[in-house]
Amino acid sequence: MDAEIEDLMRQGLAGDRKAYARGLARLAPRMRAMALRDLPAPMRHMAEDVVQEALLSIHLKRGSWDVSRPLMPWVRIITKHKAIDAIRAGARRQHEPIENHAHLGAPEVDPLESLHIEQALARLSDRDAALVREHAVHGADAETLSSRFDLGPGALRVALHRALRRLSDAARKDEEWKPTT
The missing domain is CATH 1.10.1740.10 (RNA polymerase sigma factor, region 2, helix turn helix motif)
Structure with missing residues (x-):
């Protein structure tokens, strides 16, 4: 070979x-x-x-x-x-396997919150936003996501973990910049 x-x-x-x-x-x-x-x-x-x-x-x-x-x-x-x-x-990063969060499915989304969700997803790349939307909003399972995004199981876990981390970082930055009233 x-x-x-x-x-x-x-x-x-x-x-x-x-x-x-x-x-x-x-x-x-x-x-x-x-x-x-x-x-x-x-x-x-x-x-x-x-x-x-x-x-x-x-x-x-x-x-x-x-x-x-x-x-x-x-x-x-x-x-x-x-x-x-x-x-x-x-050694400088922490890893949180997606398998540890199997209980996270499609959350119930308040219609008034959908604008906020879309604004947050707009801060991600098109691929990351689509991946998070399919998983977290529409509740697509790993097999569907693997097929739809042409990713193997390991690559899917990595891609989803990174997209969720980027979304979390964006949300944290939003919280830091919110004016206090």
Whole structure:
């Protein structure tokens, strides 16, 4: 399999965009396994972030790979460094798995509050707003969200967690700026 990935990456470096995309697609699961091995158990939820960061780094540095040498050791080093970066950053962040909030379904929404909700969602990117709206307002389950947003279960949890965090941060900023009367 390594030889196949290397061949696709070489074709990609030679200008074959489809081969390059196939090479990265075949590389991602291998990198995910590397990231899972590199991350301590409490931080394994960050594996997808590590993979995405490593893929971006590989893309940006693809010209530095010596095609006469094996690809996987080069990929391994990049992935390991991204995992170390994630561990360092994770020590400064808290993670709250979405599974801990299974009781949160579609809340009852007061019609007068819908304007406030839409104003809050307007502060998010279109994708984040749609994800939060589908989950929190319309009560879409994980399977529906995964299908609708073309995300795997892990990526869905990460995306939803980040969107909810951004929404929370926006709400907190609103509270800080409210005039006192």
